[in-house]
Amino acid sequence: MKLTTQDIISFKGLTNEDVEKIFSEADKFEKIAKGEKPSELLKGKILGTLFFEPSTRTKLSFKSAIQRLGGSTIGFSRPEVSSVAKGETLADTIRTVEKYCDAIVLRHPQMGSAKLAAEVSKIPILNAGDGAGHHPTQTLLDLYSIRKNFGSIRDLQIGLLGDLKYGRTVHSLAYAASRFENKLYVISPEGLEMPNEIVNDLKNKGREIIESYDLKEVLPKLDVLYVTRIQKERFSDASEYNKVKDSYKINLELLESAKSNMRVLHPLPRIDEIEPEVDSSKYAKYFDQVFNGVVVRMALLSLLM
Amino acid sequence: MKLTTQDIISFKGLTNEDVEKIFSEADKFEKIAKGEKPSELLKGKILGTLFFEPSTRTKLSFKSAIQRLGGSTIGFSRPEVSSVAKGETLADTIRTVEKYCDAIVLRHPQMGSAKLAAEVSKIPILNAGDGAGHHPTQTLLDLYSIRKNFGSIRDLQIGLLGDLKYGRTVHSLAYAASRFENKLYVISPEGLEMPNEIVNDLKNKGREIIESYDLKEVLPKLDVLYVTRIQKERFSDASEYNKVKDSYKINLELLESAKSNMRVLHPLPRIDEIEPEVDSSKYAKYFDQVFNGVVVRMALLSLLM
Amino acid sequence: MKLTTQDIISFKGLTNEDVEKIFSEADKFEKIAKGEKPSELLKGKILGTLFFEPSTRTKLSFKSAIQRLGGSTIGFSRPEVSSVAKGETLADTIRTVEKYCDAIVLRHPQMGSAKLAAEVSKIPILNAGDGAGHHPTQTLLDLYSIRKNFGSIRDLQIGLLGDLKYGRTVHSLAYAASRFENKLYVISPEGLEMPNEIVNDLKNKGREIIESYDLKEVLPKLDVLYVTRIQKERFSDASEYNKVKDSYKINLELLESAKSNMRVLHPLPRIDEIEPEVDSSKYAKYFDQVFNGVVVRMALLSLLM
Numbered sequence: 001m002k003l004t005t006q007d008i009i010s011f012k013g014l015t016n017e018d019v020e021k022i023f024s025e026a027d028k029f030e031k032i033a034k035g036e037k038p039s040e041l042l043k044g045k046i047l048g049t050l051f052f053e054p055s056t057r058t059k060l061s062f063k064s065a066i067q068r069l070g071g072s073t074i075g076f077s078r079p080e081v082s083s084v085a086k087g088e089t090l091a092d093t094i095r096t097v098e099k100y101c102d103a104i105v106l107r108h109p110q111m112g113s114a115k116l117a118a119e120v121s122k123i124p125i126l127n128a129g130d131g132a133g134h135h136p137t138q139t140l141l142d143l144y145s146i147r148k149n150f151g152s153i154r155d156l157q158i159g160l161l162g163d164l165k166y167g168r169t170v171h172s173l174a175y176a177a178s179r180f181e182n183k184l185y186v187i188s189p190e191g192l193e194m195p196n197e198i199v200n201d202l203k204n205k206g207r208e209i210i211e212s213y214d215l216k217e218v219l220p221k222l223d224v225l226y227v228t229r230i231q232k233e234r235f236s237d238a239s240e241y242n243k244v245k246d247s248y249k250i251n252l253e254l255l256e257s258a259k260s261n262m263r264v265l266h267p268l269p270r271i272d273e274i275e276p277e278v279d280s281s282k283y284a285k286y287f288d289q290v291f292n293g294v295v296v297r298m299a300l301l302s303l304l305m
Numbered sequence: 306m307k308l309t310t311q312d313i314i315s316f317k318g319l320t321n322e323d324v325e326k327i328f329s330e331a332d333k334f335e336k337i338a339k340g341e342k343p344s345e346l347l348k349g350k351i352l353g354t355l356f357f358e359p360s361t362r363t364k365l366s367f368k369s370a371i372q373r374l375g376g377s378t379i380g381f382s383r384p385e386v387s388s389v390a391k392g393e394t395l396a397d398t399i400r401t402v403e404k405y406c407d408a409i410v411l412r413h414p415q416m417g418s419a420k421l422a423a424e425v426s427k428i429p430i431l432n433a434g435d436g437a438g439h440h441p442t443q444t445l446l447d448l449y450s451i452r453k454n455f456g457s458i459r460d461l462q463i464g465l466l467g468d469l470k471y472g473r474t475v476h477s478l479a480y481a482a483s484r485f486e487n488k489l490y491v492i493s494p495e496g497l498e499m500p501n502e503i504v505n506d507l508k509n510k511g512r513e514i515i516e517s518y519d520l521k522e523v524l525p526k527l528d529v530l531y532v533t534r535i536q537k538e539r540f541s542d543a544s545e546y547n548k549v550k551d552s553y554k555i556n557l558e559l560l561e562s563a564k565s566n567m568r569v570l571h572p573l574p575r576i577d578e579i580e581p582e583v584d585s586s587k588y589a590k591y592f593d594q595v596f597n598g599v600v601v602r603m604a605l606l607s608l609l610m
Numbered sequence: 611m612k613l614t615t616q617d618i619i620s621f622k623g624l625t626n627e628d629v630e631k632i633f634s635e636a637d638k639f640e641k642i643a644k645g646e647k648p649s650e651l652l653k654g655k656i657l658g659t660l661f662f663e664p665s666t667r668t669k670l671s672f673k674s675a676i677q678r679l680g681g682s683t684i685g686f687s688r689p690e691v692s693s694v695a696k697g698e699t700l701a702d703t704i705r706t707v708e709k710y711c712d713a714i715v716l717r718h719p720q721m722g723s724a725k726l727a728a729e730v731s732k733i734p735i736l737n738a739g740d741g742a743g744h745h746p747t748q749t750l751l752d753l754y755s756i757r758k759n760f761g762s763i764r765d766l767q768i769g770l771l772g773d774l775k776y777g778r779t780v781h782s783l784a785y786a787a788s789r790f791e792n793k794l795y796v797i798s799p800e801g802l803e804m805p806n807e808i809v810n811d812l813k814n815k816g817r818e819i820i821e822s823y824d825l826k827e828v829l830p831k832l833d834v835l836y837v838t839r840i841q842k843e844r845f846s847d848a849s850e851y852n853k854v855k856d857s858y859k860i861n862l863e864l865l866e867s868a869k870s871n872m873r874v875l876h877p878l879p880r881i882d883e884i885e886p887e888v889d890s891s892k893y894a895k896y897f898d899q900v901f902n903g904v905v906v907r908m909a910l911l912s913l914l915m
Contacts, residue, residue, distance in 0.1 A: 035407040038349025044648025046677055048670075056381055057401065060353075063379045064405035067351055072377065072682065074673045076666055088879035091886075096667065096878060099901040100674035102645040268401060269393035276396075291404040340712040343654025361686055362706065365658075368684045369710035372656055377682065573706060574698035581701075596709040 003303050007118040007125045010134040011176045023144055025299035026292075032068050033294045042071035045305050048101035049075030050093070051128075052108040057268065058128050058137070061290070062105050065297035071305075074100055091120045098123045103305050106130070124304040132168060137300065138267060139172040141293040146177070146224055148292060149263045149285060153177070157221050159185040161248060162228035162273065164194040169267050170228055171198055178207035185222065187212045189244040192234060215248060220257050225250070227266045227286075229273050251275040255283055265289050308608050312423040312430045315439040316481050328449055330604035331597075337373050338599045347376035350610050353406035354380030355398070356433075357413040362573065363433050363442070366595070367410050370602035376610075379405055396425045403428045408610050411435070429609040437473060442605065443572060444477040446598040451482070451529055453597060454568045454590060458482070462526050464490040467533035467553060467578065469499040474572050475533055476503055483512035490527065492517045494549040497539060520553060525562050530555070532571045532591075534578050556580040560588055570594055613913050617728040617735045620744040621786045633754055635909035636902075642678050643904045652681035655915050658711035659685030660703070661738075662718040667878065668738050668747070671900070672715050675907035681915075684710055701730045708733045713915050716740070734914040742778060747910065748877060749782040751903040756787070756834055758902060759873045759895060763787070767831050769795040772838035772858060772883065774804040779877050780838055781808055788817035795832065797822045799854040802844060825858060830867050835860070837876045837896075839883050861885040865893055875899055 003018045014022075032039045047066040051059055054077055063073050074097075090108070094117045097104060104121065106114050107128040114127035114134070129135040147153045158177050160170045164186050174194065178184055184202070186194040190213060202209045212218050219225065230248055235241040250264060250273065266274060266286040278284050308323045319327075337344045352371040356364055359382055368378050379402075395413070399422045402409060409426065411419050412433040419432035419439070434440040452458045463482050465475045469491050479499065483489055489507070491499040495518060507514050517523050524530065535553055540546040555569060555578065571579060571591040583589050613628045624632075642649045657676040661669055664687055673683050684707075700718070704727045707714060714731065716724050717738040724737035724744070739745040757763045768787050770780045774796055784804065788794055794812070796804040800823060812819050822828050829835065840858055845851040860874060860883065876884060876896040888894050 032349070035350050038345075040648075044642070044678065044680070045645050046674055060379045060381075060402065060405050064351055067377045067379070068349065070349070072677045074670045074677070076670075086879050087881045092878070092880060095889075095897050096900050097670065099897065100670050100904060268397070269391050270397060271392045279400075287400050287404065290401050294405060337654070340655050343650075365684045365686075365707065365710050369656060372682045372684070373654065375654070573702070574696050575702060576697045584705075592705050592709065595706050599710060 006304065007114075007121075007127075008136050008300060008304070009114050009118055009125065009127045011136045011139040011172055012134075014136070016179065019140070019143070022140060022296065022299045022303065023147055025303060026144060026295040029068070029295045029298040029302075033064075033291065033298060035068070038070070039068060040070040041302055042066060042069040042305055045071040046101040047071060047073045047301065047305075048097045048104040049073050049077075050097060050104055050106050050108075051075065051077040052106075055107050055129060057290075058107065059105075061293045062126075062128065062297050064294050066301055068294070069298055069301060071301070075105075090116060094121050094125075103301065126300060126304070129168075134172060135168060136172070137293070137297055138169055139176045140300075141289065141296045142169075142173050142226065142265060142267070143176055143180075144296050145265055145285060145289040145292045148288075150223060153180045154182065156182045156223040157185065158182050158224045158226065159187055159215075159218055159222045160194070160226050160228075161187045161215060163192045163230045163234060164188040164228075165192045166234065167228050170194070170226070173226060174198060174202065174209070178202055178205075178209065183208040183210070185210050185212055185218045187215050187218055189213065189230065189248065191240075192230065216254070216257065219254070219262075220259065222258065222262055225258070225262060225264050227264060227273055229271055249273055249275065250278055252277050252281060255281065258283065311609065312419075312426075312432075313441050313605060313609070314419050314423055314430065314432045316441045316444040316477055317439075319441070321484065324445070324448070327445060327601065327604045327608065328452055330608060331449060331600040334373070334600045334603040334607075338369075338596065338603060340373070343375070344373060345375040346607055347371060347374040347610055350376040351406040352376060352378045352606065352610075353402045353409040354378050354382075355402060355409060355411050355413075356380065356382040357411075360412050360434060362595075363412065364410075366598045367431075367433065367602050369599050371606055373599070374603055374606060376606075380410075395421060399426050399430075408606065431605060431609070439477060440473060441477070442598070442602055443474055444481045445605075446594065446601045447474075447478050447531065447570060447572070448481055448485075449601050450570055450590060450594040450597045453593075455528060458485045459487065461487045461528040462490065463487050463529045463531065464492055464523055464527040465499070465531050465533075466492045466520060468497045468535045468539060469493040469533075470497045471539065472533050475499070475531065478531065479503060479507065479514070483507050483510075483514065488513040488515070490515050490517055490523045492520050492523055494518065494535065494553065496545075497535065521559070521562065524559070524567075525564065527563065527567055530563070530567065530569050532569060532578055534576055554578055554580065555583055557582050557586060560586065563588065616914065617724075617731075617737075618746050618910060618914070619724050619728055619735065619737045621746045621749040621782055622744075624746070626789065629750070629753070632750060632906065632909045632913065633757055635913060636754060636905040639678070639905045639908040639912075643674075643901065643908060645678070648680070649678060650680040651912055652676060652679040652915055655681040656711040657681060657683045657911065657915075658707045658714040659683050659687075660707060660714060660716050660718075661685065661687040662716075665717050665739060667900075668717065669715075671903045672736075672738065672907050674904050676911055678904070679908055679911060681911075685715075700726060704731050704735075713911065736910060736914070744782060745778060746782070747903070747907055748779055749786045750910075751899065751906045752779075752783050752836065752875060752877070753786055753790075754906050755875055755895060755899040755902045758898075760833060763790045764792065766792045766833040767795065768792050768834045768836065769797055769828055769832040770804070770836050770838075771797045771825060773802045773840050773844060774798040774838075775802045776844065777838050780804070780836065783836060784808060784812065784819070788812050788815075788819065793818040793820070795820050795822055795828045797825050797828055799823065799840065799858065801850075802840065826864070826867065829864070829872075830869065832868065832872055835868070835872065835874050837874060837880075837883055839881055859883055859885065860888055862887050862891060865891065868893065
């Protein structure tokens with residue numbers, strides 16, 4: 001069982017069959033990911049974790065994934081201490097590090113860096129974020145979390161909430177979720193709407209996407225509400241921010257109007273866009289989503305390494 | 306064989322039976338801790354090491370402990386690169402990281418943080434220091450070192466030397482050691498005495514504690530001398546410091562008046578409060594104490610994970 | 611099969627028989643180093659990696675080596691977060707860390723530090739660079755790379771190119787390579803020549819060493835060209851640098867005059883002293899050299915631990 005690609009650069013680079021394969025594989029790893037039984041599947045294998053900018057959560061998730069499968073990691077999380085500081089090119093860093101390991105997870109501030117790395121590398125490259133570019137393992141875990149809660153990633157009403165203008169995560173998820181016949185609701189304050197080119201591109205592809213400023217109105221229709229943070233810094237003046245912020249906060253009162261099996265997801269970290277009182281409700285699935293990130297990454301590593 | 310608690314927050318939270326269990330368990334791990342035989346006891350298990358402030362020694366000791374038992378670690382040692390920097394609460398960090406591992410060692414500058422972490426966590430929390438609060442694995446290894454040298458942790462004459470006012474380590478050890486019918490001598494310069502509330506609290510509990518400024522006088526009575534550093538910065542003027550510092554320095558000449566089986570311990574790092582000439586004497590047990598820290602932590606991990 | 615030393619402090623401290631033993635051992639680890647089969651040779655063993663100054667490449671190489679053999683690492687790469695920051699001596703750090711592991715790789719800015727560490731340590735010390743002192747595993751991997759390309763480390767014409775005045779790597783390699791009846795050509799710009807005391811010392815030992823400023827003239831004679839970087843900062847004025855830099859750049863046109871089985875090595879990172887067009891030519895062996903560093907270090911660890 002192989003994927004159609006040896007590198008995971010973007011969600012777009014995966015076929016629907018690839019996605020289904022990854023998810024079926026992920027299902028098998030639940031017990032191992034919980035530490036309930038040890039695995040030797042990737043014994044002796046080494047994953048390189050090259051983080052040219054910090055991303056603790058993603059790094060820990062990948063480390064947990066490979067270690068649960070009996071493998072280990074090498075890497076760095078501070079470019080200033082690596083040869084990069086001496087002026088080495090990314091291509092040379094990759095050609096060097098590939099001699100130490102069997103696959104590389106790359107986080108790099110520059111768009112296109114993961115693709116470049118894959119071009120020079122003989123071992124699989126997994127993109128863990130390349131600037132404003134892609135972060136496909138996040139999209140995969142988001143989608144897998146939907147599948148785990150609904151048994152399917154098709155024919156659902158999915159709301160994307162928050163800063164839809166700058167959020168790479170929601171752009172990728174919009175493309176990914178709509179590929180599987182879901183209906184999208186994109187809900188944001190004025191000025192932070194999902195970019196027109198994305199909305200139009202999706203519509204041209206014949207996908208269902210509805211734009212809204214009104215969470216209260218849309219909420220009762222949703223199966224999934226994917227919440228992201230609205231950063232104060234995005235607004236030109238504070239009064240604009242204060243006007244809108246409370247309309248996009250999730251609390252138990254608001255959730256009364258949701259379907260009983262509606263589920264809330266969030267890429268985390270969460271600041272104050274979801275009230276802590278929601279955490280223990282049936283709606284909250286954002287911490288389980290963290291765990292899903294581990295099994296999805298285990299699936300990718302087991303398929304690629 | 307289980308402890309009465311799933312978290313190690315303070316020494317106080319352990320019963321005497323817990324302590325005995327941990328020590329008996331630790332005895333079993335000597336060969337494994339020395340790398341003389343491999344263990345698979347915690348194979349597939351992952352320990353999260355969350356160090357919100359640096360503590361290299363404690364971190365390396367915990368890493369050695371889990372790795373000797375066949376497990377591995379994930380974690381960070383710089384909060385500035387974690388989601389914390391984005392404003393995430395400690396509770397959310399714990400709820401996230403617990404999805405990646407099977408137990409968490411937490412070092413955090415804020416008193417009470419370990420207790421808070423244990424309240425939200427589904428997996429065991431081991432407090433590796435919470436500001437001016439507790440550092441129970443240090444106390445356990447100190448006590449275990451005494452046991453290893455005397456075959457018992459009871460009915461000994463134990464001297465605590467140095468800065469007894471600010472030293473969290475000696476406060477915990479005073480409570481812990483006196484719980485096992487030992488007689489305590491607390492020896493410090495003026496101004497750095499063991500706080501009155503601790504001395505009185507111990508006396509009220511019926512424990513034996515004797516205060517002194519004169520190491521030379523007390524030394525011949527002692528079975529154990531636990532040395533800690535006196536920091537120059539604690540004195541209002543340098544002349545005060547210079548007056549006292551030499552009375553609290555351990556050298557071979559001073560040790561001539563000690564019992565032949567007296568043992569010197571120190572939490573390390575040592576600066577100049579023990580002369581290097583002492584290191585190779587029969588009295589010096591502070592580097593063995595480092596090793597004891599590993600087996601004690603192996604015992605804790607094996608009992609909790 | 612043992613070495614004549616328990617520590618690897620300098621190449622000079624190894625006999626020719628030691629070197630041959632290390633290389634024979636390294637040959638065995640090729641498949642394991644490529645992740646093609648797992649090994650349990652050092653299962654349960656821990657390597658301490660104490661990097662008092664950054665050296666990502668060396669650290670990753672050692673980590674890969676021990677992990678490929680089933681062992682693991684503990685360590686630090688920033689002295690400021692260790693007990694050293696509190697004023698601990700290197701001797702005390704070593705006596706502490708040796709309780710956590712089975713061998714220590716030490717990188718330290720001070721010349722002689724590795725020797726000092728070996729004097730106090732009960733476990734093997736591997737010097738990974740001590741300031742202007744030695745870096746013996748680099749020399750071993752350089753020599754092993756020559757052996758791998760020519761089946762022998764004897765009777766070859768070896769050119770050392772670049773900054774030969776300040777380069778620790780080329781000084782060590784000059785001594786090491788000439789010990790095995792090779793003929794050395796030392797090629798540098800004026801002002802960056804191999805130091806006279808080294809050249810004279812080698813000549814007095816009866817070894818063949820030829821000095822040159824003219825790469826073009828020497829190149830056709832060489833079996834090996836070992837390239838190092840010429841740093842602009844070494845020149846008093848920029849015009850001096852600009853005058854020479856192009857005469858020491860390796861490109862395909864230049865290589866037309868080389869023997870067909872001539873091989874180019876480089877300790878990396880490479881900046882612009884070798885043109886990227888050379889990378890895919892038969893001459894380029896500098897990335898394979900990185901891999902050789904892993905098997906050589908595996909050999910050392912397996913012989914010492």
